[in-house]
Amino acid sequence: MNRRRLADARGRRAEWLAAWYLRLSGWRIIARRRQLPMIEVDIVAQRGAVLALVEVKYRPTLEQALAALTPMAAARLQRAAAQLAAERMARGASCAARVDLIALAPGRFPRHIQGIA
Numbered sequence: 001m002n003r004r005r006l007a008d009a010r011g012r013r014a015e016w017l018a019a020w021y022l023r024l025s026g027w028r029i030i031a032r033r034r035q036l037p038m039i040e041v042d043i044v045a046q047r048g049a050v051l052a053l054v055e056v057k058y059r060p061t062l063e064q065a066l067a068a069l070t071p072m073a074a075a076r077l078q079r080a081a082a083q084l085a086a087e088r089m090a091r092g093a094s095c096a097a098r099v100d101l102i103a104l105a106p107g108r109f110p111r112h113i114q115g116i117a
Contacts, residue, residue: 014058015042018102021110022054036083039076043102044084051088051097052114053081058104062111065103074099074116 019029027045034041043054055077059065077099085097101116 014104015056018056019043036080039080049095051095052100053077054100054102056102062103062105062108065105069101
């Protein structure tokens with residue numbers, strides 16, 4: 001298996017784990033790998049009136065995973081959050097949208113950082 005396919009498989013598994021972590025924490029998964037004009041969002045989840053665009057990072061350590069979200073990607077995710085919130089408001093559903101990060105590392109419990117951007 002080449003490196004790219006291996007990384008994609010690891011990323012999909014990390015997103016699956018993150019989605020289950022969110023479900024167990026009371027979140028409803030709206031979409032996975034949601035493609036928007038400016039970025040692909042790993043997970044879109046909702047709990048109550050909060051809509052979270054969740055970026056999932058899997059690295060050898062939690063510290064590396066937490067540092068893996070670049071400022072440029074965070075800004076694109078923030079714009080995507082505003083776009084999704086506007087879409088939902090146009091359909092009559094009010095919500096607050098934010099960007100979250102779930103950091104994963106081997107043998108470590110997931111770390112959910114809310115409102116990262």
